[in-house]
Amino acid sequence: xxxxxxxxxxxxxxxxxxxxxxxxxxxxxxxxxxxxxxxxxxxxxxxxxxxxxxxxxxxxxxxxxxxxxxxxxxxxxxxxxxxxxxxxxxxxxxxxxxxxxxxxxxxxxxxxxxxxxxxxxxxxxxxxxxxxxxxxxxxxxxxxxxxxxxxxxxxxxxxxxxxxxxxxxxxxxxxxxxxxxxxxxxxxxxxxxxxxxxxxxxxxxxxxxxxxxxxxxxxxxxxxxxxxxxxxxxxxxxxxxxxxxxxxxxx
Numbered sequence: 209x210x211x212x213x214x215x216x217x218x219x220x221x222x223x224x225x226x227x228x229x230x231x232x233x234x235x236x237x238x239x240x241x242x243x244x245x246x247x248x249x250x251x252x253x254x255x256x257x258x259x260x261x262x263x264x265x266x267x268x269x270x271x272x273x274x275x276x277x278x279x280x281x282x283x284x285x286x287x288x289x290x291x292x293x294x295x296x297x298x299x300x301x302x303x304x305x306x307x308x309x310x311x312x313x314x315x316x317x318x319x320x321x322x323x324x325x326x327x328x329x330x331x332x333x334x335x336x337x338x339x340x341x342x343x344x345x346x347x348x349x350x351x352x353x354x355x356x357x358x359x360x361x362x363x364x365x366x367x368x369x370x371x372x373x374x375x376x377x378x379x380x381x382x383x384x385x386x387x388x389x390x391x392x393x394x395x396x397x398x399x400x401x402x403x404x405x406x407x408x409x410x411x412x413x414x415x416x417x418x419x420x421x422x423x424x425x426x427x428x429x430x431x432x433x434x435x436x437x438x439x440x441x442x443x444x445x446x447x448x449x450x451x452x453x454x455x456x457x458x459x
Contacts, residue, residue: 212380212388214406219313219382220447223408226310227445227456229261230317233306235459241321243298247279247290250304258308266307266314266385273429278305280430285373285414285422285439286318287429296323301330303441307385314385316410317457318443329417330438333370337415337440340364340372344393344411345446348453352403358395361413371420372413373439376431381410381445405450412443 215223236257240250255276258265265276280288280303281296288294288303296302305318320334343364347356365372372394380387389401393413418437425432433439447454 212401212407213382214404215382215408215447216406220408222311222313223315223382223445223447223456226263226308226313226315228459229258229263229310230306230308230315230457231459232261233257233308234304234317234319237304237306238319238321241296241302241304241323243296243323245296246292247281247288247294247296248292250279251275251277251290254306258306263308263310266309266316270385276306279303280305280439280441282438283433283436285416285431285433286376286441287431289427289429298323299326301326301334301438301440303439305441305443313383314381315445315457316381316385316412316443317445318412318441320440320442332368333415333417333438334440336365336368336370337413338442340413340415341411341442341444344413345453345455348403348409348446348448350403350405350448350450353398354389354391354400354403355395356397357411358392358400359397362394365413365415371416371418373416373422374420375422376414378409378411378413380408382408403448405448407448408445408456409448410443410445412441414439414441
């Protein structure tokens, strides 16, 4: 495994500023993700908001990706391409994943939005996915292990009757969009890397109503639930501080 890069106070301040930018972008995304909107128009809004705030979209150009965000709907788990034909309808859930690059550092976050009227099981899915992030980071304290975070996420998801995706991971983030370590969103307590002050992670549970199995579509980006049942995604960039986690991508 490559070395996990600890962030200096100066690095952290840049990531804090980038996180504020991303949180502000999500404020605009939340009010814009409405019935009748399409994913391409939302992606253009995201590009305009990020650049207007003096930052760059982390995803644009990443491994040849041509958009500023990933926008996934319903059975799409992650990496959905924001096509104009991807229109938002009543009852849909829309996952929006955005990275911001500012002062040499990336931050990464995702939200799943519900377009009323949403089925009660789907609403529970979205809420449990978000809750699992917060259950996990309760253990993001120096001296704990990565497995403590992973176990808490998995436990909350599975107790609610859903499946945590196993072939996609949370990850380190900083000067690179994806840094060491890869962090499973499932696992055992007391295992994995020991957490240290200065680590920065993008923690992102991806949760399916059905089985955890996934498939990649022919576009080589979009990942869907193999059983076509719906999926939700929630993510924030966190900093491991002396006394616990600091969420960088929430206002």
